[in-house]
Structure formats: C-alpha cells, structure tokens
Amino acid sequence: MPAITLTTLQGLKQKGEKITMLTCYDATFAHACNQAGVEVLLVGDSLGMVLQGHDSTLPVTTAEMAYHVAAVKRGNTDALILADLPFMANATLEQTMVNSATLMQAGAHMIKVEGALWLAESIRLLAERGIPVCAHMGLTPQAVNILGGYKVQGRNENQARQMRADAIALEQAGAAMLLLECVPSELAQEITQAVSIPVIGIGAGNATDGQVLVLHDMLGLSITGRVPKFVKNFMNGQTSIQAALTAYVTEVKAATFPGIEHGFSA
Numbered sequence: 001m002p003a004i005t006l007t008t009l010q011g012l013k014q015k016g017e018k019i020t021m022l023t024c025y026d027a028t029f030a031h032a033c034n035q036a037g038v039e040v041l042l043v044g045d046s047l048g049m050v051l052q053g054h055d056s057t058l059p060v061t062t063a064e065m066a067y068h069v070a071a072v073k074r075g076n077t078d079a080l081i082l083a084d085l086p087f088m089a090n091a092t093l094e095q096t097m098v099n100s101a102t103l104m105q106a107g108a109h110m111i112k113v114e115g116a117l118w119l120a121e122s123i124r125l126l127a128e129r130g131i132p133v134c135a136h137m138g139l140t141p142q143a144v145n146i147l148g149g150y151k152v153q154g155r156n157e158n159q160a161r162q163m164r165a166d167a168i169a170l171e172q173a174g175a176a177m178l179l180l181e182c183v184p185s186e187l188a189q190e191i192t193q194a195v196s197i198p199v200i201g202i203g204a205g206n207a208t209d210g211q212v213l214v215l216h217d218m219l220g221l222s223i224t225g226r227v228p229k230f231v232k233n234f235m236n237g238q239t240s241i242q243a244a245l246t247a248y249v250t251e252v253k254a255a256t257f258p259g260i261e262h263g264f265s266a
C-alpha cells in the first residue's frame with residue numbers, strides 16, 4: 001500500500017485540506033511527484049494526446065494504459081495511483097470488470113470512468129469487487145464527438161440540476177471520488193458541498209476538495225501552443241521541474257491556485 005490511501009483523501013476533505021493531483025505517465029515523474037508531495041498520480045488517457053500525439057484521447061487502449069500504470073508504479077512509493085479506463089473499455093459491464101482488473105493488476109489503486117448517471121451500475125459492481133471508482137463528470141473528453149468540442153458543461157440551469165443530481169446518485173452507487181472538468185465554479189462548489197466523497201476539479205474553480213492538471217501543461221509544454229484557460233505554467237519563476245512541481249503543491253494547498261481567471265462562470 002502507498003502512504004496515501006482513499007482514507008487519507010477522505011480525511012483531507014474532512015479537514016478542509018486541499019488534495020493535489022497531477023497526471024503522470026512514467027517512473028521518473030512518479031518519483032519527482034512523490035518528492036513534491038503530490039498525493040494522487042493520475043495515469044490519464046490524455047497520454048494519447050501529450051505522449052502519443054493524437055488529436056483526441058479516443059485511440060488509447062487498455063494495454064497502453066496498463067504499460068504506463070506499471071511504469072508509474074515502479075517509480076512510486078507514496079502516492080495513490082488513479083488510472084483512466086480508456087474509450088470504449090467500458091462498452092459492456094463485463095469489459096468494464098475485465099479492463100479495470102487489468103489496470104489494477106498493473107498497479108492502479110483506483111479507476112476513473114467518464115460519464116454521468118448511467119455509470120451507477122458499473123460503479124456499484126466495481127466497488128463490490130474491491131475497486132474504488134472516481135466518476136469523471138462535466139467535460140468528458142471521450143465524448144468529444146457528442147459534445148462538439150472541448151466545451152464548458154453545466155452552464156444552463158437544466159444541465160446544472162442534472163449534474164448535481166447525478167453526482168449525488170453516483171456517490172450513493174458507491175463512487176469513491178468525483179472529478180469535475182470544465183464546469184462553472186459555482187456549480188462545482190455546490191456539488192462539492194452536496195457530497196461527502198472528495199471532489200477534484202480541473203477548470204472547476206477553487207472550491208473543490210482538490211485540483212488536477214495535465215503534467216505537460218503545468219510545465220509549460222504544448223504541441224499546439226493553445227492551452228485551456230484553466231492551465232497555469234508553474235515553470236514560470238522556477239529553475240527546475242522539481243521546483244515547479246513543489247510550487248504547484250504549495251499553491252493548491254494554499255488555495256492560491258486556481259485563481260478566478262482559471263475558472264468559468266455560468
């Protein structure tokens with residue numbers, strides 16, 4: 001077991017101490033993130049974009065995810081490892097079980113799935129079998145072709161009401177954590193207060209229980225040069241990657257990141 005467990009994260013929410021999460025795809029960065037005190041390493045399917053150079057996360061497979069989870073595991077001692085279930089790896093309940101098992105056996109401690117209320121059944125089945133689940137809501141990049149782009153979600157009152165209700169229902173289904181991507185800051189605050197499980201935000205304002213960013217983004221690296229509004233370059237003012245990672249942890253813990261300018265309004 002790593003030093004940080006689900007119990008640790010629940011305790012941080014209770015205490016009102018912010019939870020720090022970064023994406024991580026290899027052993028060296030896992031070690032560097034441990035040194036900086038990052039509590040959760042997300043092996044995100046964003047690796048399809050930042051490592052593989054695809055223009056979406058859809059091409060990523062469970063086998064590729066497992067390769068990176070195993071690498072992160074070898075460099076990690078302290079953090080909780082969260083792994084994305086990639087596009088269509090949860091096409092059926094059986095595939096959800098089998099592919100989640102593959103990622104857990106590669107070294108993940110928790111699995112993240114994108115969706116909404118429809119995830120309830122798979123979350124319940126996974127939790128019953130010993131797999132904690134993080135439900136990724138709001139902007140779900142695997143659904144980019146339905147959403148029509150990487151756009152803020154929950155901006156109208158109907159969508160907001162639905163997202164609040166779904167968050168509560170997924171907690172009741174047994175979700176261990178929620179992740180809100182690109183939702184108005186006020187809605188993210190309401191959801192964070194409405195559930196007792198930790199809520200992590202990216203482009204979701206400052207009131208969530210924790211924050212996550214894509215590692216390459218916060219180190220100022222970008223293929224396209226166009227970065228989302230919620231990204232801050234933590235290399236600014238630093239002279240090493242290690243110092244930038246530490247600055248991220250310091251700013252998230254102090255709640256100075258994200259600022260108003262990194263969030264969205266309804």
Ligand SMILES: Nc1nc(=O)c2c([nH]1)NC[C@@H]1CN(c3ccc(C(=O)N[C@@H](CCC(=O)O)C(=O)O)cc3)CN21
Binds near residue numbers: 046229
């Ligand atoms: N490098 C990287 N960083 C990420 O955060 C990330 C990935 N890749 N790949 C998967 C998804 C895609 N993500 C994205 C990509 C673009 C925007 C974006 O440009 N958003 C607009 C909001 C537009 C609106 O107002 O609706 C922005 O201005 O930030 C948001 C999330 C987040 N994830």
Ligand SMILES: CC(C)C(=O)C(=O)O
Binds near residue numbers: 181213
């Ligand atoms: C952007 C985060 C939340 C993610 O899901 C990923 O890195 O794949």
Ligand SMILES: [Mg+2]
Binds near residue numbers: 045057
């Ligand atoms: Mg992802």
